[in-house]
Amino acid sequence: MPKLIKNNELTENISQTLDKDFSGKIDEVLANKGTVLTPKEYWLENSEQLAGKENIGIWLDSDEGPEELSPHIEKLSLIAINFPKFADGRGYSYARILRDRLGFKGELRAIGDIMHDQMFYLKRCGFNSFAVREDKNAEVVITGLNDFSECYQAATVQDKPLFRRR
Amino acid sequence: MYKYDEYDRQIVRERTQQFRGQTERFFDGTLDGDDFLPLRLQNGLYVQRLAPMFRISIPYGMLSSTQLRKLAHLSREYDKGYVHFTTRQNVQFNWPAIKDVPDMLEELNSVEMHSIQTSGNCIRNTTSDQFAGVIDNEVIDPRPYCEIIRQWSTLHPEFAFLPRKFKIAVNACPDADRVAIAVHDIGLEIIKNSAGEIGFKVFVGGGLGRTPVIGSEIRSFLPEKDLLTYLDSIVRVYNMHGRRDNKFKARIKILVKALTPAKFAEMVEAEWQHHKDSESQLTQEEITRVKSFFTSPDYAQLENNADSFETAKKENKAFSNWVKRNVSSHKIAGYSIVTLTLKKVGVPTGDATDKQLESIADMADEYCFGEVRVTHDQNIVLADIRQDQLFEVWQKAKSLGFATPNLGMLTDMICCPGGDYCGLANAKSIPVAEQIQLRFDDLDYLYDLGKIDLNISGCMNACGHHHVGDIGVLGVDKRGDEFYQVSLGGRSGRDATLGKILGPSFARAEMADVIEKIINVYTENRTEEELFVDTFRRIGMAPFKERVYAKAN
Numbered sequence: 001m002p003k004l005i006k007n008n009e010l011t012e013n014i015s016q017t018l019d020k021d022f023s024g025k026i027d028e029v030l031a032n033k034g035t036v037l038t039p040k041e042y043w044l045e046n047s048e049q050l051a052g053k054e055n056i057g058i059w060l061d062s063d064e065g066p067e068e069l070s071p072h073i074e075k076l077s078l079i080a081i082n083f084p085k086f087a088d089g090r091g092y093s094y095a096r097i098l099r100d101r102l103g104f105k106g107e108l109r110a111i112g113d114i115m116h117d118q119m120f121y122l123k124r125c126g127f128n129s130f131a132v133r134e135d136k137n138a139e140v141v142i143t144g145l146n147d148f149s150e151c152y153q154a155a156t157v158q159d160k161p162l163f164r165r166r
Numbered sequence: 167m168y169k170y171d172e173y174d175r176q177i178v179r180e181r182t183q184q185f186r187g188q189t190e191r192f193f194d195g196t197l198d199g200d201d202f203l204p205l206r207l208q209n210g211l212y213v214q215r216l217a218p219m220f221r222i223s224i225p226y227g228m229l230s231s232t233q234l235r236k237l238a239h240l241s242r243e244y245d246k247g248y249v250h251f252t253t254r255q256n257v258q259f260n261w262p263a264i265k266d267v268p269d270m271l272e273e274l275n276s277v278e279m280h281s282i283q284t285s286g287n288c289i290r291n292t293t294s295d296q297f298a299g300v301i302d303n304e305v306i307d308p309r310p311y312c313e314i315i316r317q318w319s320t321l322h323p324e325f326a327f328l329p330r331k332f333k334i335a336v337n338a339c340p341d342a343d344r345v346a347i348a349v350h351d352i353g354l355e356i357i358k359n360s361a362g363e364i365g366f367k368v369f370v371g372g373g374l375g376r377t378p379v380i381g382s383e384i385r386s387f388l389p390e391k392d393l394l395t396y397l398d399s400i401v402r403v404y405n406m407h408g409r410r411d412n413k414f415k416a417r418i419k420i421l422v423k424a425l426t427p428a429k430f431a432e433m434v435e436a437e438w439q440h441h442k443d444s445e446s447q448l449t450q451e452e453i454t455r456v457k458s459f460f461t462s463p464d465y466a467q468l469e470n471n472a473d474s475f476e477t478a479k480k481e482n483k484a485f486s487n488w489v490k491r492n493v494s495s496h497k498i499a500g501y502s503i504v505t506l507t508l509k510k511v512g513v514p515t516g517d518a519t520d521k522q523l524e525s526i527a528d529m530a531d532e533y534c535f536g537e538v539r540v541t542h543d544q545n546i547v548l549a550d551i552r553q554d555q556l557f558e559v560w561q562k563a564k565s566l567g568f569a570t571p572n573l574g575m576l577t578d579m580i581c582c583p584g585g586d587y588c589g590l591a592n593a594k595s596i597p598v599a600e601q602i603q604l605r606f607d608d609l610d611y612l613y614d615l616g617k618i619d620l621n622i623s624g625c626m627n628a629c630g631h632h633h634v635g636d637i638g639v640l641g642v643d644k645r646g647d648e649f650y651q652v653s654l655g656g657r658s659g660r661d662a663t664l665g666k667i668l669g670p671s672f673a674r675a676e677m678a679d680v681i682e683k684i685i686n687v688y689t690e691n692r693t694e695e696e697l698f699v700d701t702f703r704r705i706g707m708a709p710f711k712e713r714v715y716a717k718a719n
Contacts, residue, residue: 065406086201086204086327087204087287087327088327088410089287089324089325089326089327089328089405090405090406090410092323092324092325092326092327092405093324093402093405093406094406096324096402100440100441101440115201116191116197117184117188117201117205118326120323121321121323121324121326122323124323125323125324136196137196140196147180147183147184148177148180148181148184148321149176149180150173150176150177150180151177151321151323152177152317152318152320152321153317153318153319153320153322153323153394153446154444154445154446155323155324159444159445160445161318161394161445161446162173162317163317163448163449163451163452163455164445164449164452166171166173
């Protein structure tokens, strides 16, 4: 069953996420089908080799802010932010900084404990890609993107607060 | 009072639909209990010791008679015929069924009410002065700013999953603070600068609970247009850096303390530079639009202290006592502010029955332009009463049990629901309150004692604000038994102070005796003009300790 929601559509999630202590051969991993998400530290250490590669992205854990990615932002096409538990809301702020401040234009993916009820908030903070939790039905989860049709405050998506529109 | 337009209605309607969906998924098994928990909390639904508890938001304490009647109706239809007013100007149902909550929400939406963010680790209801708009010594009516904050914080996509709950309070009165801004995550003091412009003095990191802290000032003047961008910055710094490894260290006060207020302020300032000029900067149009909902009602042209009022006071001692205690002065000549006390002996503090709610609604319609306010010390305010109708209002209030003239007195306590209702409590609090009310039932004696705040919490979470009472009582668990720890010398409002612990805790049966001994030490030592707090500050803890722990001979 498709487990990735990307640009409002369901698709297969063909990607592998490398552990934080990954020390294997990256070329072997890259030879596999799909996308590879590397830990932030690993990418930064190997940025010259990895920057600009099509099928590679970075994943940030919930205690890793995005500021250090600033000099590399143009070279990145995919950044994932991990939500180890959905009650851990740090990733929402990281996403807004990536989009609004660092000007990241690529795919911003929410990974980890992702289900129906965060979808609308995640979307407003700039995520356009969602790896749905394994036990959840992505066809139901995707409807969460449209739980609301109006909101009071500004965010990454809809940057004018309601008071400038009402 | 703020009135919803189509946008507001749509947002609460869609929120209720979303919650209905979550509830359905919970019952059909596709959403398990652990995942449902934070979702239902964000909608004010707890599962308590005996039954679910459902908390409804009363933005900055304002209620219309229509809303009161709806609460009465819901309490009859879905509950046991009463509600409980909380210490944060909200209202709770204690016995609803989870499956009924979406229907209750629909009914609430129909009178412009909701339960959004009344619990959970998100931005809660913004509280304010219950006398806002009707006293003449406030800088400006704080309610429009509270409403602006309410809208900004409602379903804020970035701040739904903070490290811990987050409470904002706004005060605009230079010589009083009835909202206790110093013990809030953010306290906003509305001030005017030397150019006469409105702005905010900003305090962060105050709070009660197991680590009580007085908030620190991080900005001496924030222009009103910058309100929302600055709040965004504070909450973003907290969201990213607040502790998430230990829920007892997760409040913003712990972060501010760890970083120091100066460093925290620096981080907020740096964050703010990035978006202070964004679209979230408030416009004059918006401030004017929201202010237009808080205009003065159609007051009659009257004189202060009409003859009939003066005569009634002279002829009736009980009425004049009540006026002295429960009536405050109004900015408009010939009007007064009335506080109805929900603190009758034998009734849990803050509880009101369906009939009482409807009677209050009737009184509001007949005498008070159809509006009431809920106070953080769990009373109800009728803010616009004609002085020539005070006698009538008193008689009605008396017949309904709302005119115990004990406002601010020892028996007008703040008290959480405690172990009788709450799953977190270590000990019951209501029986302690009752015991003390029964012991001190002589009103003349109470008046003689003067203003004493007695605050009771059933556990460390401090919903009864025990740290800031002249006398604080905290329920503690000692090897499975319920005990009570007493603290003295706390104070909320201006120059807020945290109380100090008297000594080892007491069994419940001892509590009235203990309080009486404390009161005796005060009456024996006070000078004529001293309130409890003054005497305590002068003589210190020792004489109280000596008396209370003296060995019986």
